[in-house]
Amino acid sequence: xxxxxxxxxxxxxxxxxxxxxxxxxxxxxxxxxxxxxxxxxxxxxxxxxxxxxxxxxxxxxxxxxxxxxxxxxxxxxxxxxxxxxxxxxxxxxxxxxxxxxxxxxxxxxxxxxxxxxxxxxxxxxxxxxxxxxxxxxxxxxxxxxxxxxxxxxxxxxxxxxxxxxxxxxxxxxxxxxxxxxxxxxxxxxxxxxxxxxxxxxxxxxxxxxxxxxxxxxxxxxxxxxxxxxxxxxxxxxxxxxxxxxxxxxxxxxxxxxxxxxx
Amino acid sequence: xxxxxxxxxxxxxxxxxxxxxxxxxxxxxxxxxxxxxxxxxxxxxxxxxxxxxxxxxxxxxxxxxxxxxxxxxxxxxxxxxxxxxxxxxxxxxxxxxxxxxxxxxxxxxxxxxxxxxxxxxxxxxxxxxxxxxxxxxxxxxxxxxxxxxxxxxxxxxxxxxxxxxxxxxxxxxxxxxxxxxxxxxxxxxxxxxxxxxxxxxxxxxxxxxxxxxxxxxxxx
Ligand SMILES: Nc1ncnc2c1ncn2[C@@H]1O[C@H](COP(=O)(O)OP(=O)(O)OP(=O)(O)O)[C@@H](O)[C@H]1O
Ligand SMILES: [Mg+2]
Numbered sequence: 001x002x003x004x005x006x007x008x009x010x011x012x013x014x015x016x017x018x019x020x021x022x023x024x025x026x027x028x029x030x031x032x033x034x035x036x037x038x039x040x041x042x043x044x045x046x047x048x049x050x051x052x053x054x055x056x057x058x059x060x061x062x063x064x065x066x067x068x069x070x071x072x073x074x075x076x077x078x079x080x081x082x083x084x085x086x087x088x089x090x091x092x093x094x095x096x097x098x099x100x101x102x103x104x105x106x107x108x109x110x111x112x113x114x115x116x117x118x119x120x121x122x123x124x125x126x127x128x129x130x131x132x133x134x135x136x137x138x139x140x141x142x143x144x145x146x147x148x149x150x151x152x153x154x155x156x157x158x159x160x161x162x163x164x165x166x167x168x169x170x171x172x173x174x175x176x177x178x179x180x181x182x183x184x185x186x187x188x189x190x191x192x193x194x195x196x197x198x199x200x201x202x203x204x205x206x207x208x209x210x211x212x213x214x215x216x217x218x219x220x221x222x223x224x225x226x227x228x229x230x231x232x233x234x235x236x237x238x239x240x241x242x243x244x245x246x247x248x249x250x251x252x253x254x255x256x257x258x259x260x261x262x
Numbered sequence: 263x264x265x266x267x268x269x270x271x272x273x274x275x276x277x278x279x280x281x282x283x284x285x286x287x288x289x290x291x292x293x294x295x296x297x298x299x300x301x302x303x304x305x306x307x308x309x310x311x312x313x314x315x316x317x318x319x320x321x322x323x324x325x326x327x328x329x330x331x332x333x334x335x336x337x338x339x340x341x342x343x344x345x346x347x348x349x350x351x352x353x354x355x356x357x358x359x360x361x362x363x364x365x366x367x368x369x370x371x372x373x374x375x376x377x378x379x380x381x382x383x384x385x386x387x388x389x390x391x392x393x394x395x396x397x398x399x400x401x402x403x404x405x406x407x408x409x410x411x412x413x414x415x416x417x418x419x420x421x422x423x424x425x426x427x428x429x430x431x432x433x434x435x436x437x438x439x440x441x442x443x444x445x446x447x448x449x450x451x452x453x454x455x456x457x458x459x460x461x462x463x464x465x466x467x468x469x470x471x472x473x474x475x476x477x478x479x480x481x482x
Contacts, residue, residue: 060386090390098388108383112401112479122387125397154478174387 161192280436291357299365324363
């Protein structure tokens with residue numbers, strides 16, 4: 001396993017302490033404690049509605065958490081009541097968001113920009129990095145995800161798997177500390193899932209820090225350095241994938257695995 | 263019945279001048295309304311009710327008043343308040359006031375149909391406020407709204423015929439003048455009607471073109 005020897009003193013890329021999130025009166029996340037150190041690939045597992053998406057969205061401030069603390073790379077960026085927003089301006093939030101990039105279930109590419117345009121958009125216009133350099137990096141990323149030949153094509157001309165690989169390149173181009181994936185293969189035709197998973201697997205081998213919500217159990221078993229099992233908005237288990245899949249400690253996890261793994 | 267189309271032939275310069283005035287008034291009116299519409303749509307799509315309400319009121323009122331009534335109000339009514347606008351200014355002001363409401367509503371509904379995920383991706387990648395609007399939201403609104411905006415231009419051209427009433431020398435006014443001077447009502451009006459039709463065909467062809475190009479960018 002990659003990360004068993006990682007020094008526990010390493011500053012975590014993402015560190016959540018007692019994070020809570022409510023929608024109205026409905027508590028969706030309760031006391032989430034999670035530490036993700038650089039180089040880790042954490043897979044978030046759990047039944048539908050368990051709060052995986054909400055957790056990811058709190059980490060990049062698309063949702064405002066209600067209580068608890070969020071540390072990004074050792075900096076406390078949200079704390080206390082209304083943890084997400086109070087005290088942070090929209091501009092500061094935007095800056096934080098560029099340190100955590102996101103790959104969405106439905107890709108969410110910008111349809112009015114070419115593949116290359118999608119990738120260089122935020123680095124040029126948000127991060128204000130030099131254009132020529134950003135484009136060169138984007139081309140290298142396209143090569144990496146195997147889509148350099150689609151450089152000047154619009155997203156409407158791509159298959160789902162290709163769109164998601166572009167979305168991954170777009171996230172990588174931000175050079176953020178961590179990439180969040182929200183069910184990156186759930187909206188793909190079965191025959192396209194493999195090409196996306198193999199790109200993510202390659203990233204894991206490169207030591208990219210990632211948190212991946214997924215229903216692909218085989219993938220989680222193979223790629224995760226750690227799996228976190230969520231149910232009803234709580235972390236019920238967190239540990240080595242091998243151990244988790246062989247002997248889950250909670251009854252809920254056991255039932256969950258029975259449904260997904262044979 | 264004895265139709266005298268040679269009169270039309272002789273009066274062609276008059277019609278051409280009318281057509282030209284119709285075209286430029288409408289194009290200028292459209293462009294200004296589009297700019298005003300883009301500004302008006304911002305409060306419409308804002309989350310703040312206090313901004314939304316006045317904008318919604320403007321759109322409602324704008325769409326409730328008949329165009330001719332607006333022209334009367336501005337041309338004959340405003341002088342009571344010491345505001346006298348010449349016919350050209352009145353023409354442009356009325357076209358813009360009237361169409362801004364429609365265009366803002368067109369843009370708002372285009373915005374409402376943009377998949378939320380794309381705007382969310384914009385926020386997730388660090389865009390905010392004006393940056394988000396300029397780079398992500400507005401281009402998609404315009405692409406989505408383009409064909410409907412083309413139809414609105416056709417509407418503007420048809421509405422502009424009312425401007426003949428305040429003697430703006432546009433196409434309908436030209437036709438009216440020719441028929442009055444030469445007693446050729448049918449010839450004169452049917453010729454003007456054909457010219458309106460031709461104009462609309464041209465715009466419709468433009469819309470088709472836009473729709474084809476748009477298919478590449480808009481579909482997702
Ligand atoms: N915007 C929202 N408003 C109100 N409730 C919400 C909202 N978003 C999510 N929820 C609720 O929060 C709970 C957790 O949802 P979430 O989408 O995080 O689950 P998930 O684990 O990602 O599920 P799935 O596997 O189906 O994607 C659900 O009960 C859901 O109904
Ligand atoms: Mg989800």
